[in-house]
Structures are given as C-alpha cells and as structure tokens.
Amino acid sequence: MAPDPASSAVGGSPESSGRDSPVPRQWRNQLGAEESPVKDKTHRRYALAVEKTLALFETALEEWADYIAFLNKLLKTLQARPTSFHTIPAKALVAKRLSQCLNPALPSGVHQKTLELYQYIFTTIGNDGLSRDLPLYLPGLAPTLSFASLSVRSPYLHLLETHFLGLDPRSLRPAMKSIVLALLPGLEDETSEDFTRTLNLVAGFKQAIRPPESEDLGSSHASGDDFFWQCFFLASITSHSRRSGALAYLVRHLPAVGKNAHAAAEGDAAQEIAAEKLHAIVTSPEPGLLVRCFASGLADEQLLIQRGFLDLLVSHLPLNSYVLQTRVKAADLELLVKAAVGVVTRRDMSLNRRLWAWLLGPEPASQEFDYSEQGQAHLSSRTTYFEKNGLQPLTKALLDMIRGTSHGNSAERARPYRICLSLMDRWEIGGLVVPRIFLPVIDSVRQFQTQASFSKADFAEVLRSASVFFDGIESGLIYSEIVGLLTQAIGPGSLGVEGRRDKLALISFIIAHFNVREEEMVTIHAPMTCLAAFFMLQDCKDRQDRQDKSTLTPVELRNLEEHVLGVIVSLLELVPDRAFPPRSGVNDDDQRVAAGSLKVSNLELLNKIRTFYVREQGNLDSSAPPFSAVHSGELLLERAVNYICDESEEATAAHDISARVRILGLALSKTPLSYHFAAEQILAYLKVRVNVTKDAPMRFSQFAALVQLSIQLHAANRIDAAQLSELTVPLVHHAWAFLSPSEPKYHVETVRCLWHLQTTLTTSSRDVEAAISALIAQPPADANRSLSSANNGRTFGVLWSHTLQDASSERRGSKGQLDARYAPRLSGMDHYQVMLTQPAFLILDELLDDRTPSYMVVKAWLNSMIGIDR
Numbered sequence: 130m131a132p133d134p135a136s137s138a139v140g141g142s143p144e145s146s147g148r149d150s151p152v153p154r155q156w157r158n159q160l161g162a163e164e165s166p167v168k169d170k171t172h173r174r175y176a177l178a179v180e181k182t183l184a185l186f187e188t189a190l191e192e193w194a195d196y197i198a199f200l201n202k203l204l205k206t207l208q209a210r211p212t213s214f215h216t217i218p219a220k221a222l223v224a225k226r227l228s229q230c231l232n233p234a235l236p237s238g239v240h241q242k243t244l245e246l247y248q249y250i251f252t253t254i255g256n257d258g259l260s261r262d263l264p265l266y267l268p269g270l271a272p273t274l275s276f277a278s279l280s281v282r283s284p285y286l287h288l289l290e291t292h293f294l295g296l297d298p299r300s301l302r303p304a305m306k307s308i309v310l311a312l313l314p315g316l317e318d319e320t321s322e323d324f325t326r327t328l329n330l331v332a333g334f335k336q337a338i339r340p341p342e343s344e345d346l347g348s349s350h351a352s353g354d355d356f357f358w359q360c361f362f363l364a365s366i367t368s369h370s371r372r373s374g375a376l377a378y379l380v381r382h383l384p385a386v387g388k389n390a391h392a393a394a395e396g397d398a399a400q401e402i403a404a405e406k407l408h409a410i411v412t413s414p415e416p417g418l419l420v421r422c423f424a425s426g427l428a429d430e431q432l433l434i435q436r437g438f439l440d441l442l443v444s445h446l447p448l449n450s451y452v453l454q455t456r457v458k459a460a461d462l463e464l465l466v467k468a469a470v471g472v473v474t475r476r477d478m479s480l481n482r483r484l485w486a487w488l489l490g491p492e493p494a495s496q497e498f499d500y501s502e503q504g505q506a507h508l509s510s511r512t513t514y515f516e517k518n519g520l521q522p523l524t525k526a527l528l529d530m531i532r533g534t535s536h537g538n539s540a541e542r543a544r545p546y547r548i549c550l551s552l553m554d555r556w557e558i559g560g561l562v563v564p565r566i567f568l569p570v571i572d573s574v575r576q577f578q579t580q581a582s583f584s585k586a587d588f589a590e591v592l593r594s595a596s597v598f599f600d601g602i603e604s605g606l607i608y609s610e611i612v613g614l615l616t617q618a619i620g621p622g623s624l625g626v627e628g629r630r631d632k633l634a635l636i637s638f639i640i641a642h643f644n645v646r647e648e649e650m651v652t653i654h655a656p657m658t659c660l661a662a663f664f665m666l667q668d669c670k671d672r673q674d675r676q677d678k679s680t681l682t683p684v685e686l687r688n689l690e691e692h693v694l695g696v697i698v699s700l701l702e703l704v705p706d707r708a709f710p711p712r713s714g715v716n717d718d719d720q721r722v723a724a725g726s727l728k729v730s731n732l733e734l735l736n737k738i739r740t741f742y743v744r745e746q747g748n749l750d751s752s753a754p755p756f757s758a759v760h761s762g763e764l765l766l767e768r769a770v771n772y773i774c775d776e777s778e779e780a781t782a783a784h785d786i787s788a789r790v791r792i793l794g795l796a797l798s799k800t801p802l803s804y805h806f807a808a809e810q811i812l813a814y815l816k817v818r819v820n821v822t823k824d825a826p827m828r829f830s831q832f833a834a835l836v837q838l839s840i841q842l843h844a845a846n847r848i849d850a851a852q853l854s855e856l857t858v859p860l861v862h863h864a865w866a867f868l869s870p871s872e873p874k875y876h877v878e879t880v881r882c883l884w885h886l887q888t889t890l891t892t893s894s895r896d897v898e899a900a901i902s903a904l905i906a907q908p909p910a911d912a913n914r915s916l917s918s919a920n921n922g923r924t925f926g927v928l929w930s931h932t933l934q935d936a937s938s939e940r941r942g943s944k945g946q947l948d949a950r951y952a953p954r955l956s957g958m959d960h961y962q963v964m965l966t967q968p969a970f971l972i973l974d975e976l977l978d979d980r981t982p983s984y985m986v987v988k989a990w991l992n993s994m995i996g997i998d999r
Contacts, residue, residue, distance in 0.1 A: 171211045176218035182206045183219060186226050193236050200230060200242040207249060215253055220262060223250070228269025233276040240273070240281045244288055251292040259292060260300040267304055271311040274327075275370075282315065282323045289330060298338045305360040308334055313364065313374030324377075331378060346407055350384055355413040362418040366425045376426065376437045384411055387447045412456050419452075420461040424468035432480070435472050439483035442469065448487055448518045459522070466519065467526035473551035474544065485555055488523070490514040512557040523558075524565045531566070531573045539587035542577055543594035546570060550598040563602055564746070567610055568635070570595060575638045592642060599643045605747025607645065608654035611636055612661050612742040615696070619665050619689055621672065626685045633692040640699045652708040653754055654747060655700045656761045657738060662697050663768040664735035666690060671731070694788040701765075701795040709762035712803040734764070762800040769793040770807050773838075774814045790834040797845040808847045815839060819859035829875045832863045836882045840889045853889065854896045860886065861900035870923045880931040880957065883964070888954040892963050901928075901968045918975060918983035925972050926990040929965060932957035 182203050190196055203226075207217070217223055230243040247270065251259050259266070273285050293301070293308070301308070312334075315327030332349060335357040343353030365375035384407045411419050423446065426438035446453065453462055469487065472480040486492060489511040530545040549566060553559035574595045578588050599607070617624060618632040639645065645655070673686065681689070737755035745752040756764065773789045793811075800806075818835055821827055839856050842848045867879040887897050905921045935957030955963070972990075975983040 172214055175210050175214070178206050178209065179203075179218045179223070183222050183226060186229075193239055196230055196235060196239045197242050200239070200246055204246055204249060207246070207253070210253070215255060215258065217250055217254060220265060224262075224265045224269055227266075231269060231273055233272075237278040237281050240277065241284060244281070244284045248284075248288055248291075251288070256292070256295055256297070260297045263296065263300050263304055267307060267311075271307050274311060275314040279322070286315070286323060286326055286330060290333070294330075294333050294337050296337070298340075301334065302338050302356060305334065305338060305357060306364050309361050309364040310368055310371055313368075313371040313378070316374035316377040319377060328378065328381065332382070344406070346403060346410075348384075349382065350407060350410060352406055352410065354410045358411045359418055362422040365422045366418070369425070369429060372426055372429055372434055373431070375422075376434055376441075379441060380437065383441065383445055384408070385445045386411065386452045387445060387450045408452055408456070412452055416452055416457050417461050419446075420457055420465045424464050427465075427468040428471060432475060432477060435475070436480060436483065439469070439472065439480060439487065442487045443483060447490070449490070449514065454518060459525075462522045463526040463529065466522045467530060470523065470526070470548055470552065474547055476551075481551070481554070485558075488515050488519050489555070489557055512561070515557055516561055520561050524562055527562065527566050528569055531569050539577075539583065539590045542573070542591045545573075546591075546594040546598045550594075550601055553598075553601050564606060564610075567602065567606070568614070570598060571639055571643070572635055574642070575635060596643060603746075603748065604647055604649045604654055605742075605745070605749060607639075607747075608650065608658055609742040609747040611639065611658055612738070615658070615662055615665055615693070616739075619662075619669050619693055623680055626681055626689070629681075629689055630692065633689070633696060636696050637699065640696075640703075646703055649749065651703045651705055652758075653749070655704050656708055656758075656765065657741070657754060657756070659697050659700050659704075660756070660761060660764055660768070661735070661738045661742070662693050662700075663765075663772070664731055664738065666693060666772075667731045667768075668735055691785075691788065694792065698788055698791050698795070701792060701799070704795075704799055706799050709758055709800045709804070711801040712759050759804070762796075763804050765796045766793075766800060766804060766806050769796045770811050774810055785828075785830045785834075787830055787834040787837075790838045794837060794841040797841055797847065802846055806847055808842070811838075811842065812848055812852060815842075815856055819856055819863065826866070827863055829867055829878070832860075832867065833878065833882055836860055836886055840885055843889050850890070850894070854894070857886065857890070857896040858900045858903075861897055862904065865901070865904050865924060868924045868927045869920070870927055873927075876927055876931055880928060880935060881954070883928075884932075884935065884957055885954050887960075887964055892955070892960060895963070895967075898964050898967050901925075901964070902971055905968055905971045915981050915983065918981065919986045922972055922975060922983050922986040922990065925968055926986075929961075929969070929990075929994070932961050932965060934958070 182199075185199055185202070190199055203223075227243055227246055230239055247266070250266075254262065270285075270288075274282065277285055289312075309331065312327055312331050315321075315323055316331075318324065335349075335354055336351075338357060339351055340353040343351040345351050361375070361378070365372055365379075386408045423438055423442060427435055427442075429435055429438075453465070457465075469484060472484055527545060527549060530548070549563070549570060552562055574591055577583065577591050614632045614636050618629045618636075624632075645651075669686065669690075673683070741747060741752060741755045754761075769789070769792050773786065773793060797806075815835060815838065818827075818831075839848075839853060839860065843850070843853045861883070864879050864883055867875045883897060887894075890896055905918075905925065957964075972987055975981065975987045978984060
C-alpha cells in the first residue's frame with residue numbers, strides 16, 4: 130500500500146510558510162508500483178483480464194472508432210470486478226492509457242467515453258482512493274478544458290464537482306496550482322454557458338482547502354484563503370495561455386487592497402482589523418507573488434489582458450495603497466512599476482490613459498478642464514501624489530532598464546528610450562523623471578557605441594531612438610545637465626581624474642551626436658555654458674593658488690583644463706553671429722551696467738549662472754538669463770583674452786595654446802566691433818611671445834596659433850595694418866627656422882602660414898618679402914657668413930619648392946587655421962612673385978663667386994628647380 134499522502138505532503142513544507150509542497154519524489158515513484166498481489170483467484174483473473182485489455186491499446190488502435198471500442202472493452206472489464214474489491218489493477222498503466230485517450234487530436238466522442246471511465250474508476254476507488262492516487266490521475270485530466278468541446282465540458286466539470294471537491298484538503302493542497310490551471314480555460318469566455326459553473330467550481334476548491342478554523346471575512350473571503358491565492362498567483366505567472374481566465378476571476382474575486390489599513394483609525398477599529406485581515410490573504414506570507422502576478426499580466430502580449438490588469442491596478446491596487454507603500458519590498462514595487470510603464474510602447478491611448486490614472490491618482494469628477502485655482506490645485510495634488518508614491522520606484526526601474534540592456538541588441542537597448550519619451554507626454558511625470566534619467570540615457574548610448582560587437586547600423590538605430598527622446602527635452606534642462614557635468618569635472622570634489630575625464634567626454638558626445646542647435650540653445654544657452662566653463666576654470670585656479678586640498682595633481686588639472694577648452698571650442702562653434710547683437714550707442718546706462726559686470730568677482734559671476742541652471746534648470750519662462758546678450762559677448766571676449774595673456778611663460782612653453790587662440794578667434798568672429806575688447810593687452814602679449822630668443826625656441830603649434838591670432842585680430846578690425854606689420858618680421862623669423870631642410874616635418878604647414886599672413890596683408894604689402902630678404906642679406910653677426918649663406922640658400926629652396934606646389938585647390942589649408950567666413954588665402958603658385966621676387970634675386974647673387982659653398986647650393990637648386998623650362 131502507498132503511504133499516507135497527508136503525512137508526506139505536510140512533512141515536505143517548512144512550518145513557517147504554511148505551504149504544502151508537491152508530492153515527494155519517493156512517493157511519486159511508488160505510485161507506479163503495484164500493490165502487493167492478492168492471493169484471491171477471482172481477483173487474479175480480474176487483474177489479468179484488465180492487463181489483456183490494456184495490451185490491445187498498442188496493437189488494435191488505428192482509427193478513432195478503435196479508441197471507443199478499446200474504452201468500451203476496458204469499461205466492461207473493470208465493471209466485471211469482484212464486488213468485494215475497490216482497487217484498480219495496473220492503475221498506473223490505466224491512468225496512462227486514459228490520459229492518451231484525452232489527446233486533443235481525437236474527436237469529442239472519445240473524450241466523452243474517457244470521462245465515463247474516469248467517472249467509474251473514481252466511484253470505484255472512492256474519496257480515500259482518489260486522495261491517495263490523485264497525483265496519478267490528475268495530470269491526464271488537467272489539460273482537458275483547454276481543448277474540450279461543448280459536449281465534453283459539462284461531463285468534465287461534473288466529474289470534478291462530484292469527485293474532487295470532497296477530497297481530503299491535505300491531498301488537494303499540493304495539487305491546487307494544477308487544479309487552478311485546469312479550470313482557468315473555462316473562464317476565458319465570459320459569455321459561455323459553463324462560465325458561471327466554472328467560476329463557482331474555482332470558488333468551491335478555494336473553500337475545500339480552507340482550514341476549518343478560518344474566519345469569514347465576507348464576500349466569499351476567509352482568513353485561510355492565503356494558500357489558494359498563492360497557488361492562483363503562481364498559475365497566472367507561469368502560464369501566459371491561462372492568463373485571460375485568471376484575469377476574469379481576479380476581476381470578480383480579488384480583494385481590494387487599495388485602502389490604507391490605518392485609514393480607519395478615526396472610524397471603527399473592527400473595520401481596520403477586518404481590512405488588515407483581508408489584505409493578509411493576498412499578501413501572506415509576503416506580497417511578492419501578488420506583485421509578480423500583476424507584472425506578468427502587464428507584460429502579456431495581448432492588449433486586452435494588459436488593459437484588464439491596468440484596470441485592476443487602478444481599482445484594486447492603487448499606487449498609494451498600504452500594501453505597495455509598506456508591505457511590498459522596494460525591488461518588487463520597482464518590478465511592478467517597470468511592467469506598468471512598459472505598456473506605453475504599444476502606443477495605445479486606452480492603455481496610456483489607465484497608466485496615467487494609476488501613476489497620478491484618480492481624475493477629477495468634472496470632465497471639463499478647470500482653469501480656476503481649484504483646478505490648478507488638483508493638478509498640483511496629482512503631481513504631489515506621483516512624487517510621493519511613484520517617483521522613486523519609477524526612476525529606479527527606468528535606470529535598471531537602461532543598465533540592464535547594456536549587453537542587449539539594438540532593439541532592446543532602444544526600448545527604455547521609447548518608454549522615457551512616452552512618459553514625457555504627461556508633464557506631471559516627465560518633469561520629475563527626465564532630470565533623473567537624462568544623463569544615464571545619454572551615457573548608455575555612448576557605451577553602446579564603444580561595444581565592438583555591434584555594427585554602425587545598430588548604433589544608428591539606438592541613436593535614432595535616443596535622439597527622439599533628446600529632442601523632446603527642454604533646452605534649458607539639457608544645458609543645465611551639461612553645466613552640472615562641467616561642475617563635476619572641474620569643480621571641488623573627491624572624484625578621480627578618470628571620472629572627471631569621463632564627464633567631459635560625455636559632454637563632447639552630446640555635442641557631437643545630438644541636436645543641440647536649436648535657436649534657444651545656440652543663442653542663449655551655449656554662450657552661457659561657455660562662460661560657466663570659463664568661470665569654473667578660474668575658480669579652479671583660485672583654489673589651486675589658495676592651496677586647497679585636491680585629489681588631482683597640477684599636471685592632471687592642466688590636462689583637464691585642455692579638455693574643458695576643447696568643450697568651449699565645440700560650443701562656440703555652434704553659436705551664430707546673431708547671438709550677439711550690436712551695442713546701442715545711445716544707451717549710456719547699458720554701457721555702465723556692462724562695464725560693471727566685467728568688474729564683478731569671478732565667484733559672483735559663477736554663482737549667477739549656477740543659480741540659473743541649478744535652481745531654475747535654465748527655464749527662460751520662469752527666469753531671465755543671468756546676463757544679456759551684450760554682456761555675455763563682452764565677458765566671453767574678456768575671459769578669452771585673459772586666458773591667453775594670464776598664462777605664465779613656462780606654462781605657455783609647455784602646453785599648446787591653439788585651443789585658447791581658437792576660442793578668442795571664434796569670439797572675435799561672432800561679436801560686433803562695438804563690444805569692449807582689450808586690444809592693447811592682447812597685442813602686447815603677441816609682441817612678447819613672438820620676440821622669444823633662440824634660447825627658448827618656439828614650438829610649431831605655438832607659432833601657428835600666434836599667426837592665426839594675428840590674422841584674426843586684423844580681420845576683426847581689432848588691430849590695424851601697421852600693428853600687424855610690426856608682428857610680421859618676428860613671425861617670418863620663426864617661420865624661417867621651421868623651413869630648415871634638416872627638419873622637414875612642418876615645411877608644408879609653415880609655407881601655408883606665411884601665405885595666410887600674406888593674404889591678410891594683401892598683395893600690395895611686401896612686408897613678408899622684406900623680412901625674408903633681410904634674413905638672406907643680413908645673417909646673424911656671430912655666424913659664419915659663408916655657412917649661413919649656404920643654409921639660407923637651402924631654406925629658400927624649401928620655401929620656393931612648396932610655394933610653387935601650393936595650388937589653388939589646396940589654399941584653404943587645414944581646418945581651424947582661418948575662420949570660414951574670411952576670404953580664401955592666396956595660392957603660392959599664382960602669386961609667388963609677391964613674396965619671393967627679391968629673395969630670389971638675393972639668392973642668385975651667390976652665383977657671383979664660385980668659391981663659396983653657397984654657390985654649389987644655388988647651382989644645385991637651379992638644376993632641380995620647379996617652375997622653369999629647361
């Protein structure tokens with residue numbers, strides 16, 4: 130005999146949970162073994178006849194009629210049992226053959242006949258035998274309702290009502306999930322004849338396993354129903370095909386847990402206790418299964434199921450409920466919120482409307498929009514409702530989605546971005562959520578770009594989805610986040626150098642890949658952000674001068690500074706000329722205010738920008754910019770000049786100044802001539818820098834930057850032709866050094882710099898030619914004249930060669946050498962006589978004496994000269 134099922138079931142579960150585990154494996158194995166043979170001859174003949182009949186299943190069944198014949202013969206054989214015996218011989222094989230006869234491919238007649246055999250067997254073995262053998266017969270019966278025809282449904286339900294409802298609860302409890310799954314298909318069609326009967330049957334099983342000491346809570350609920358609900362939630366979670374029926378039952382019988390269990394403190398204490406007990410039956414031993422049941426329903430593929438579970442959320446499990454806010458774990462609430470917001474990807478208004486109702490609380494009673502103070506107060510209360518109950522879990526859920534898709538494909542990576550975009554449709558939600566997820570979204574796109582396993586097409590798809598989200602965000606918020614990144618990168622704090630570089634890299638990624646070129650962005654926010662960067666750099670220097678504690682070394686700070694300057698260049702390139710209107714010459718007060726702004730301390734200026742972008746989030750509707758357009762332009766000019774001129778000689782020699790020069794050049798090209806500009810200061814700086822001695826040779830990058838700065842100052846009418854001519858001679862001296870044949874690295878670039886300078890001076894000026902001629906005619910006093918003349922000949926040969934190869938198609942030079950709005954430079958091939966006529970005659974004069982080294986140099990140059998016919 131098989132062991133007592135009750136002892137096995139209860140012993141397999143921990144006492145603390147109150148759950149009944151499935152049948153232990155040892156007992157399940159024993160179910161297939163036959164009981165000890167009975168010595169009675171009549172029983173042996175009966176058992177032998179059953180075995181012979183069962184053997185026909187493998188040989189004689191070809192058509193569905195054969196199945197019916199087999200079942201009829203098996204029924205007659207079983208009916209021939211001795212009246213004193215109430216067991217079924219070969220019960221494991223009998224159960225197997227009956228389950229095979231319930232194959233969905235067979236006609237309903239076979240199914241009906243099979244149910245007749247089940248009916249007879251269960252009547253024969255009685256409740257005790259069925260309780261013992263339930264794990265043997267239930268697996269074959271459980272799927273029947275999912276494919277049963279109308280003629281089969283009624284006898285099937287009758288079979289369960291007659292034989293299963295009366296079983297020992299200790300046997301039913303381990304099988305309850307399977308029983309629920311077996312009945313849920315009957316609840317899918319609410320208009321079917323068997324819907325109410327199936328609904329009552331589910332309720333009957335809930336009552337059948339209810340402990341005797343359970344307390345009635347009304348509405349067919351009792352304090353001992355927690356185990357049933359655990360099984361029901363598990364069934365809904367694990368079987369998506371049964372979820373429609375589960376939803377139908379939940380709509381009618383799920384206890385509402387929306388009211389706070391402590392809300393009845395002012396009323397009847399008994400009602401409070403009853404509410405707590407009602408909550409307990411769906412949340413004991415913990416509410417994780419309830420949450421996952423809803424989460425699985427909200428993630429279902431069928432729209433109607435998603436809609437039904439959203440309705441259940443609104444009516445039975447509101448966001449501010451005691452269960453969600455107190456009983457549920459934070460991770461489970463995030464799971465539920467994540468599943469709920471996922472419905473927005475369907476772009477269905479009916480789903481979105483229900484989602485907003487759950488996240489924001491109930492709508493006002495009046496359907497008409499109320500612009501009165503009362504209506505505005507209601508909108509504010511809904512925002513407060515979401516901020517208090519849903520903001521934190523929604524933000525964490527979205528961040529987990531963004532981070533969780535780091536190794537997914539492009540479609541999975543883009544899904545959180547589409548959800549974020551849809552949430553922005555409601556300002557009450559988007560206004561609170563977007564600032565918290567904006568940077569993680571952008572950083573996620575950047576990380577996706579660096580993953581080698583994805584193609585450019587995959588990145589383009591992800592970037593497209595992220596760009597749609599980006600374009601829906603207010604300009605002020607975008608730039609407030611950029612200012613925040615700058616603060617983290619160069620402001621005080623314990624962040625390491627790698628983290629600071631990463632912040633600056635993220636800013637560069639935003640500028641390079643997203644639309645930061647809207648009118649409000651480029652005319653107001655980009656100049657303000659450049660000023661913020663300048664002020665932060667100065668603040669960083671001030672802190673370094675005060676020897677404040679810092680996690681960075683001076684070298685690391687200098688490298689970060691170069692990165693910040695690169696960001697300023699990128700932002701200034703976006704700014705159009707119209708961002709800085711001409712100053713009005715009749716408004717003296719405006720000029721005095723502007724002059725006063727230039728004298729305000731750096732920290733005060735920085736605090737003004739921080740207030741605008743941190744407190745107001747750059748919102749121009751609620752706050753005016755801290756500086757007018759004119760003040761911004763003049764502050765940019767002032768800071769750009771100071772950042773070049775305040776550099777120490779050692780720092781200038783050690784670092785590239787091209788970024789600083791580029792910034793000043795961009796500021797000059799975009800601001801009107803009427804703006805205040807310290808031309809004398811920058812001119813004095815140039816004179817000092819270009820007149821360095823041979824003991825401190827200039828790097829080529831510095832030389833090119835100084836040439837560019839001189840040209841742009843003249844082009845912007847900040848210095849006149851005479852002042853530019855003063856700089857020409859020392860600049861040509863430096864260029865001559867870079868044209869040495871022994872150092873060919875910068876020959877082409879140096880020749881282009883000279884022609885840029887000549888273009889600015891115009892063809893009527895011969896200052897460059899005169900400077901070259903002076904170098905050839907007047908070698909240094911301490912140098913060997915013969916050797917110096919030979920070197921000058923070689924250097925001039927380099928200049929001549931690259932000038933004659935400087936075609937018009939190449940005359941724009943490298944990017945950044947001259948602003949695009951200026952005229953293209955002169956080409957050396959077409960205008961070489963402007964610069965090289967007199968120097969060429971001086972070089973040819975060396976042919977007068979064939980005893981000098983310079984004679985051989987010039988002769989060799991003539992033999993290989995480019996541009997003459999032979």
